[in-house]
Amino acid sequence: MDLTQSHNKWLSEEVLKFSKLATNQKFEFDLTINNSWTKNLLLEVDEKEKIEELTDREFLNISVSIVKKWNDKYNDVIILDGKVDMQFEPPCIRCLCPGFEKLKFNFSTCVMDSKLEDEEDFEELTTFYIDGAERELFYYENLSLNIIEIIHELVYLNKMPFPLHDEKCLGLCQQCGKDQNIETCSH
Numbered sequence: 001m002d003l004t005q006s007h008n009k010w011l012s013e014e015v016l017k018f019s020k021l022a023t024n025q026k027f028e029f030d031l032t033i034n035n036s037w038t039k040n041l042l043l044e045v046d047e048k049e050k051i052e053e054l055t056d057r058e059f060l061n062i063s064v065s066i067v068k069k070w071n072d073k074y075n076d077v078i079i080l081d082g083k084v085d086m087q088f089e090p091p092c093i094r095c096l097c098p099g100f101e102k103l104k105f106n107f108s109t110c111v112m113d114s115k116l117e118d119e120e121d122f123e124e125l126t127t128f129y130i131d132g133a134e135r136e137l138f139y140y141e142n143l144s145l146n147i148i149e150i151i152h153e154l155v156y157l158n159k160m161p162f163p164l165h166d167e168k169c170l171g172l173c174q175q176c177g178k179d180q181n182i183e184t185c186s187h
């Protein structure tokens, strides 16, 4: 089976059914804003409603590599590595106008069977040492890898928690709601 031909189909289905994936074989691909779910992720971090509201300076590029490993103790373990490169316009927490954020990060994750999640050894774990590195730990269910969910969580872990459109933003008046960056009111 030609995996490179079929990966687009898998990803359009949003989850990767990895039972057919060959063990120890790395396969790599790129995801761009042309995928509908990456657009949706941009809309979500921007708190925008419609795709038309996205601007020219916004993008989201994701490179991913996937290797399925077999482990006698843990069964299938998916090593999911990659990088995210994005620019987006999160609303300023003070004045709510669109800000601007560049976000670039690499990630190393391992995705393990959700049955392990309830085991005592795993209860407190958020990372796991496997395949030569300490990796962020995620879980799969029913032999399905939900890449979107994982990328979504990683983006939220890495992006600025309290974006400002400008460090000196004066915010909105708490009484009349006027944007203090534009207009000073009497309150």
Ligand SMILES: [Zn+2]
Residues within 6 Å of the ligand: 092, 093, 094, 095, 096, 097, 164, 165, 166, 169, 170, 171
């Ligand atoms: Zn602001």
Ligand SMILES: [Zn+2]
Residues within 6 Å of the ligand: 173, 174, 175, 176, 177, 178, 185, 186, 187
């Ligand atoms: Zn006011």
